[in-house]
Amino acid sequence: MNEQSSSLVKARGLCKRYGSKLALDNLDIDIQPGRIVGLIGPNGAGKTTALKCLLGLAPAQGELMVLGLNPRQARTALLEDVCFIADTAILPRWMKVSQSLDYLEGVHPKFDRSRAAAFLQTTSIRFNSRVKDLSKGMITQLHLALVMAIDAKLLILDEPTLGLDILYRKQFYTTLLNNYFDDDKTIIIATHQVEEIEHILTDLIFIKDGKIVLDTAMDTLSNTYLELKVRDTELDQARALNPIGERSLLGSRALIYENADRETLAKLGELHTPGITDLFVAKMKASPGKTGLALNVAEVSQ
Amino acid sequence: MNTFSALIMPVKREFWEHRALFLLLPAVLTGLLLVAMGAGLLITISGNINISISGDKLQFGERESSSNVAPTDMDSQVRILLGDDAEADRQGWEPIEQGVLGTSDGDITRGALMGVNLLFVVVAILVALYYLLGSLFNDRKDGSVLFWKSLPISETQTVLTKFVVAVFALPLVAFVAAIVSGFVYLLAAMLFVSQTGSTSIAAVWANASVIGMSLQYLLLMFVIGLWAAPIYGWLLLASAAAKRSPFMMAVIPPAVVVMIESWLLGSHRLLDSLYARVPGDVVGIKEPGFHFERYSEILFGHSSSAAFWTGLIVAGVFLAAAVWLRNNRFEI
Numbered sequence: 003m004n005e006q007s008s009s010l011v012k013a014r015g016l017c018k019r020y021g022s023k024l025a026l027d028n029l030d031i032d033i034q035p036g037r038i039v040g041l042i043g044p045n046g047a048g049k050t051t052a053l054k055c056l057l058g059l060a061p062a063q064g065e066l067m068v069l070g071l072n073p074r075q076a077r078t079a080l081l082e083d084v085c086f087i088a089d090t091a092i093l094p095r096w097m098k099v100s101q102s103l104d105y106l107e108g109v110h111p112k113f114d115r116s117r118a119a120a121f122l123q124t125t126s127i128r129f130n131s132r133v134k135d136l137s138k139g140m141i142t143q144l145h146l147a148l149v150m151a152i153d154a155k156l157l158i159l160d161e162p163t164l165g166l167d168i169l170y171r172k173q174f175y176t177t178l179l180n181n182y183f184d185d186d187k188t189i190i191i192a193t194h195q196v197e198e199i200e201h202i203l204t205d206l207i208f209i210k211d212g213k214i215v216l217d218t219a220m221d222t223l224s225n226t227y228l229e230l231k232v233r234d235t236e237l238d239q240a241r242a243l244n245p246i247g248e249r250s251l252l253g254s255r256a257l258i259y260e261n262a263d264r265e266t267l268a269k270l271g272e273l274h275t276p277g278i279t280d281l282f283v284a285k286m287k288a289s290p291g292k293t294g295l296a297l298n299v300a301e302v303s304q
Numbered sequence: 305m306n307t308f309s310a311l312i313m314p315v316k317r318e319f320w321e322h323r324a325l326f327l328l329l330p331a332v333l334t335g336l337l338l339v340a341m342g343a344g345l346l347i348t349i350s351g352n353i354n355i356s357i358s359g360d361k362l363q364f365g366e367r368e369s370s371s372n373v374a375p376t377d378m379d380s381q382v383r384i385l386l387g388d389d390a391e392a393d394r395q396g397w398e399p400i401e402q403g404v405l406g407t408s409d410g411d412i413t414r415g416a417l418m419g420v421n422l423l424f425v426v427v428a429i430l431v432a433l434y435y436l437l438g439s440l441f442n443d444r445k446d447g448s449v450l451f452w453k454s455l456p457i458s459e460t461q462t463v464l465t466k467f468v469v470a471v472f473a474l475p476l477v478a479f480v481a482a483i484v485s486g487f488v489y490l491l492a493a494m495l496f497v498s499q500t501g502s503t504s505i506a507a508v509w510a511n512a513s514v515i516g517m518s519l520q521y522l523l524l525m526f527v528i529g530l531w532a533a534p535i536y537g538w539l540l541l542a543s544a545a546a547k548r549s550p551f552m553m554a555v556i557p558p559a560v561v562v563m564i565e566s567w568l569l570g571s572h573r574l575l576d577s578l579y580a581r582v583p584g585d586v587v588g589i590k591e592p593g594f595h596f597e598r599y600s601e602i603l604f605g606h607s608s609s610a611a612f613w614t615g616l617i618v619a620g621v622f623l624a625a626a627v628w629l630r631n632n633r634f635e636i
Contacts, residue, residue, distance in 0.1 A: 059453065061632070077631075081456040088450040094321070095446060101320050108313030109455055145451075 010035050010156055010188050011056060015064040018051050018212075025051040026062065027212035033205070035155070036185040040199050041192040042282060043209035049192040052209065053160050056190075057086055069155060082111055085149045086158035093141055095134035099127055106148055118151035121181065139170035146174060150182045157182070159191045163198065175202055200278045208285050215285050228259045228267055229276035236270045243267070247284020258284040314457060314465045315473060318439075325431055326474065330481035333427060334488075337420060341489050345496060413493065417514060420485045421521040424478035428525060429583045432470040436536055439466040440543035440626060441550045444636050459630035463540060463623055470536055475525035479518050486514035532583040534615045537622030544626040547636055581615065 011033040018026035025048050033039055043049050054060040058073030058080060066073060071080050093102065099122065106113040122129070125143050133141060142162065149157060163171040179202055183189060191199055206223065208216035218226065232240045233254050241248070243266065245257035258276050259267060267273055276284070319326050440463070443449040452462070529536065542554035562575045 057453075059450075059634075078456050078458040081454065086450075086454050088454070092447045092451050094443070094448040094451065096321050098320075101317075105313055105317060106455070108309040108316070109457055111456070 008034060009067075010069060011190075012067045013055075013064065014066075016052070016055060016066055017063040018048075018055060018060065019063075020051075025212050026055070029064070029209075029212075029214055031207070031214070031217075033188060033190065035188050037204045038183065038189045038191070038202055039205040039207060040196070040203040040278075041190055041207050041209060042194065042196055042278075043192075044194055044286065047209045048212040049194075049209055050160055051212075053086070053158055053190070053192055056158065057081075057084065083155045084158065085152050085154040085156070086160065087142075087145050087149060087162050088160050093133045093145055095132070097133050098129075099131050099133070099136075099144060100129040102133075102144065102148060103129075106152070110152060112153040113148075114151045114153065118147045121147040121150060121177075139166050142166060142170060142174060146177060150178070155187065157187065157189045159189065159193075161193055161195075162191070163193075163195070171198060175199060178202075196279045196282050203278075206278065208282060210286055215288075216281075223281075224275040226261055227276050227281055228262055228264065229274045229280065230257045230259065230267050230271050231255070231274070232257065232271040240267075240270050245284075246288040247280065249280065249283070256280070310457070311461075314461065315469060318435075318465065318469045318473070322435060325435065326477060329431065330424065330427065330477055333423070334481050334485045337423065337485050338488050338492070341416060341420075342492055345493065413490070414517075416489060417486050417517050420489070421482045421518055424482045424485075425475075425521055425525055425528075428474045428478035429528065432474050432529070432536070433539065433583070435474075436466060436470050436539040437543055437550045437554060440540055440630065441546050444634055449634055453634070460627050463544075463627045463630060466540060467533075467536060467619075467623060471529035471533070472526065475522055475529065478525065479522040482518045482521065483514055486518065490514060528583050531612060531615060532581050533619035534622065535578075535581050535583065537619035537626070541622045541626045541629070544629040545633075580611075 009032045011031055013029050013031040016026055016029040016031070017024065027048075029052065031052075041049050041052065051060065055062040055066060056068050056073060058068075058075075058077035061074055068080060069083055073080055097105075103115055103118055106118070107115045119129075122144070125140065125147075127136065127140050127144055127147075133144070136144065146162075163174050166174070175198065178189070191203075193199060203220055205219050206216060207214060230240055230245075231251065231254050237255055240255075240257050243259065243262060246260050247258040249256050254271075256276075258281060264273065443452060538558075539550075539554055543550045546553040558574065558578065562572065562578075565574055566572050
């Protein structure tokens with residue numbers, strides 16, 4: 003299969019500058035259909051900027067095609083096949099739930115009203131409620147109901163669960179997987195809350211200071227990255243093998259390696275595939291930059 | 305979904321969003337007006353105070369019973385009030401607000417209907433100005449702009465929708481409200497006449513052309529809106545450009561230019577051309593009656609059609625700039 007032509011999203015040398023700040027620094031991205039891609043980075047890393055470029059909301063330098071279209075020039079056409087939820091609680095506050103259904107039915111060629119209505123039946127959201135009377139979690143549910151009823155090819159979520167309590171956060175992704183996702187659909191999720199989406203991703207992109215520091219499929223992650231648990235006695239030996247990250251566990255240390263020799267490491271202790279959270283911390287530390295890292299590490303490890 | 309619904313639904317959305325301003329306000333005004341007219345009718349007929357609605361103000365007048373031979377029976381009074389001039393002549397009763405309405409003397413039914421129409425015209429214009437100023441700002445302020453932008457509606461359509469709502473849809477609301485008010489007023493007047501045993505219900509009816517008059521005012525509002533298009537376009541542009549206050553954004557730049565112009569050149573051309581575009585002024589909203597020739601002169605006549613089309617072009621430039629801002633600088 004020709005990967006280039008089947009790419010849903012294809013970016014080459016994507017750059018975006020805000021004044022003197024380079025928000026996106028020469029990004030190359032390829033996203034295939036039927037994937038769930040996590041775009042993960044600390045606050046201010048360029049996630050939202052990248053998504054805005056994909057959606058044609060901001061101009062950028064470099065080559066960028068989404069569904070074979072230039073997002074800046076063909077934004078309206080593109081939006082028939084691309085949905086996005088930019089943040090929680092951006093639905094207009096005056097709108098009634100029923101009006102939101104009417105509106106989408108009126109303007110969106112791929113909106114299936116009965117689907118949205120059926121999903122809303124399973125929630126406590128009433129059709130004659132106004133958005134301003136709904137809780138933040140319910141607003142997200144409503145937005146999700148609207149978006150899931152659109153038969154789009156690409157769904158872009160930017161921090162979709164920000165500010166929601168844990169029940170809604172779990173439910174959000176469960177619903178997305180069970181009721182929406184299939185082989186014809188692609189989802190891009192930008193977040194800094196890695197642990198939340200760890201289990202549903204098929205692909206992983208780490209971004210930091212506008213640069214991609216990791217771009218891998220989840221099933222090949224274990225080929226490249228290894229986590230070694232060592233006791234203190236083997237610690238010096240392990241450290242000599244250039245780990246990209248290290249953290250302490252109860253009575254031992256865990257070191258993360260990139261492209262290391264599995265045989266050599268196995269002699270020193272237990273080998274695992276690292277968790278994404280730990281890998282994220284390691285990668286962010288391994289490529290020091292301007293971003294306030296201490297803060298973000300604290301957020302990730304929460 | 306089809307093309308038609310994709311065009312209509314955004315207009316509907318404006319009415320959902322501004323329900324209070326677009327629909328409730330005219331409805332409440334209609335109600336208040338009917339109460340006022342009912343009371344006015346009663347007072348006029350039973351008491352010594354003469355009230356008529358003329359232009360955009362109520363006229364109060366003491367009835368000069370000494371100089372005028374006031375008709376004694378209720379029925380002929382009502383007939384005079386409702387515009388039966390023959391009855392007035394027969395009674396030798398001089399109408400008090402002679403000439404104010406610029407139509408046949410003492411034609412109160414017609415005057416009242418005109419007043420109603422004018423009121424709704426003025427309200428429609430004020431609502432349009434207020435609405436336009438907020439229309440491309442509020443969604444950016446509350447963050448819902450990203451929701452609207454997530455749907456396959458172009459910014460060009462969004463901006464044009466707001467313009468069309470202000471120039472055409474709001475006048476239609478005023479039109480409907482004026483017709484409803486007019487008919488209820490007529491109904492009340494005829495009921496009153498029938499109660500007093502008059503036979504002139506047909507005369508009341510014949511004297512008033514509710515729909516015809518409102519249609520004329522509807523046309524008037526369209527002309528006003530199109531003539532004032534540069535101002536409407538400027539308000540949309542200010543609304544799209546504002547980071548804090550669309551009002552300041554709309555007022556300060558022209559004010560500064562006007563001041564600089566008068567300071568440096570000693571002229572006030574911008575002020576003059578602004579004044580010429582004030583909604584309603586050009587078509588002589590203060591002058592009563594309907595002047596079709598005048599409106600067609602404004603639109604197509606030799607003297608002003610160049611100015612009219614120039615205005616539309618300027619409005620087009622402002623709208624295009626607003627679209628550009630919506631596409632490129634929508635974040636606050």
